[in-house]
Amino acid sequence: MANQAQGRDGDSAPPDITTIIDDESPFPPIRRVAMFRPLHWLRLGWNDFRESGGSSFFYGVCFAVMGLLLNLVLHNAPEYVSALSCGFLLVGPLLALGLYDISRRIENLRSGMLGSVFSMRGRWSNIGVLALVLAVVLMVWARASLVIFALFYNKGMPTMHGFLQQLFSLAHLEFVLVYACIGFVFASIVFAISWVSIPLMLDRDTDAITAMIISCVSLFINVPASIVWALLIVASVVVGFLTWNIGFIVLMPIIGHATWHAYKDVVGTAADRSVIK
DSSP: OEEEOOOTTSSOOOTTEEEEEOTTOSSOOEEEEOTTHHHHHHHHHHHHHHHHTHHHHHHHHHHHHHHHHHHHHTTTOHHHHHHHHHHHHHHHHHHTHHHHHHHHHHHTTOOOHHHHHTTTTTOHHHHHHHHHHHHHHHHHHHHHHHHHHHHHOBTBSOOSTTHHHHHTSGGGHHHHHHHHHHHHHHHHHHHHHHTTHHHHHHHHOOOHHHHHHHHHHHHHHTHHHHHHHHHHHHHHHHHHHHTTTTTHHHHHHHHHHHHHHHHHHHBOOHHHHTSOO
16 A cells, blocks of 8 residues: 555645555545545535535525425424434435536536436436435434433423423433434435445446445545534534525535535545555
8 A cells, every 4th residue: 555645637736635555455536635625525515515606505405495395294293203303314416416426527618407307317227326315214203302302302202392401401301312312423424425335336337335345445534524524514504504504505506516526535546546655
């Protein structure tokens, strides 16, 4: 294994990126990025959001409408709202597939929202496997969430009125801790297998298992940066919910575009191996 600072096109990489090359590995080289590199991804995501025009805005509106419909349909069942709202984080990487394709098109000087909608064309088998994995995780989480409510919410199921006040009162501290810990486990698993895997499958038509392995390896090589990135995603989702889902119109497209740039920074190419060490 060798370390090599190298850009994607053979030029020198930014000083906060180091390529990790293992000549015996069949997987692509992985780059180690600086802890606060995710802030740069957000800036690039914002640039893509502005450059894409209405395409990214369309996806943002879809995220916001999904959140609003969830609240309207399940208005009298806040335990389901909380389970599915947290589940939103679990399937978010897949829902942002069109945004990854928009960033790819901007990078390749192509455009068109219609093409991004059909970005899975020719990759159904690979991305479909990961979609199935995320769907199973979501269903297991939804069941686990209801069980936690039944076991630890000690005053019966909550009502929608004053739900957050009830949830975070000292009387429910045990429930909040258990709910947060179990949710953290599910979110960590999904984040590890998906933070760069879906853009990788879209860009290189990699099979799902290989992409998930590369995603996990990338996370272990970039633990500080991945923690910062995960916190930024969670913060964006929290802001979105606190603004009655309106914030999702801008925040989710930016996160989606930034995820594409995270993948491009973290997962190397064959050109990295050609560098004389």
